[in-house]
Amino acid sequence: MLNLVARIPDCPLARTVGQIGQWWTLEILHETFDGHTSFAAIQENLGLPTEVLTERLAALVDTGILEPHGDQGGISRTEYLPTVLGCSLRPILLVMAAWGNHRLEPDQRSLILVDVTTGEEAEPVVVDRATGRRVDTTGYAFTAGPAASEALRARYRKR
Template identity: 50%
Template sequence: MVSRINLEGRENPLCAAAQHVCEWWTLLILHDAFDGYTRFDQFQENLGISSSMLTTRLKALVADGLLERRPYQTNPVRHEYVLTDLGQSLWPVIVALTAWGNSRLAPEERSMVLVDATTGEEVDPIVVDASTCRRLDDSDAYVYAAGPAASDAMRARYDRKIGSSA
């Protein structure tokens, strides 16, 4: 579970999520893990990242519960890094970020696209509300509201009437 953090008096689940994945090497490592990379040398070779930076990021991903470090060889001891359920749950975030990046490029400029694994047809991912299947790309149609664990400050920030134009 992602922790709730308080930064300088601000509670915000976006901050809690960002502390785990917003370093750009982290996103690239996670992307490689989704592509099936598990071993240190695979990550290093594919990303061109220094061994010290990769070691630091992998330790953080393991500490955050996004990757699990497992031995795959005993002599000498070697480990692989496998996505946990929590790490797997970031798949839609990686897809959404990639789709956003691709949407700013002409089709011929895209170096990577998402395709249906069965048909090979390119897909255009969108984010929708699970209960209504309405697209969430209209930022005026949806607003944040204070949740059950919100502080008084958070409640004051989001104290507005749903359905009003204010």
Template identity: 55%
Template sequence: MDTLASRIRLEDRECPLSTTVQHVGEWWTLLILHDAFDGYTRFDQFQDSLGISSSMLTARLKTLVADGLLERRPYQTNPVRHEYVLTELGRSLRPVIVALAAWGNARLDPSQRSMILVDAKSGEEVEPVVVDAVTGHRLDDSDAYSFTAGPAASDAMRARYANNPEGRRRPV
């Protein structure tokens, strides 16, 4: 069986991007999470919204629960039916989903955008950006920010960032 975990290279297993993709890198997973952020909780709501097969939705929901992103709770006893509610860990992915949607919208003319992010109070469209929490500087400047090995990095990860052609940190 070809799983996301089996597709990750051994040397990337400690990489936070690779491990994140393992949890949310599948097409339906991101769309289910998006629907959950829009308030959907029930199997039939997800299925109607996405047009996904029952077996695929069951598998994706099971994985999201196992990964701790959704919690499965009974909402009806006879017959027993469950809803799927975002956990704190799942809710922490909202900025990632917002950033992905903003990236997609940035490539469209404003008149072609089918979904926009607005300020809940004013109703005005907002432009999401990712910034450093300490400085407030945008992180999309590849000359200003780069990845490097962290304190828990293996020798392979340290070598990845120590042995680049220019002998400096790689821009992100």
């Protein structure tokens, strides 16, 4: 259900979209990252019919993004926890939320990321782990990797 066919199959952006699938994947993950991990809590917060949420959670379990825990007999008490793969999507959520707030005045923002120790608003950025430098600059660009297809190599041959 979540695997979409990519125009260039080995493109990591297409692979990510294929893995994430629909917008609701991030919405459900957001709930679990906020500690709302039970079926009942997710359903109440998102206002989804039981059959819709059941289908969506099953898809996230099938792709390895969430893992069910607890009372499997009583669906409303089952907890859905992000796997390591699911947790690796949290930075994407944080940056997307910051992007969504970027053009709003501070008093127009309905949800903000804060430092839990200081309460100060945080501005997430993506940095290179090795250097600590921001990667959203002209100093960083995509290029074909060792496993790139000919289509991907042709697209990035200029670099």
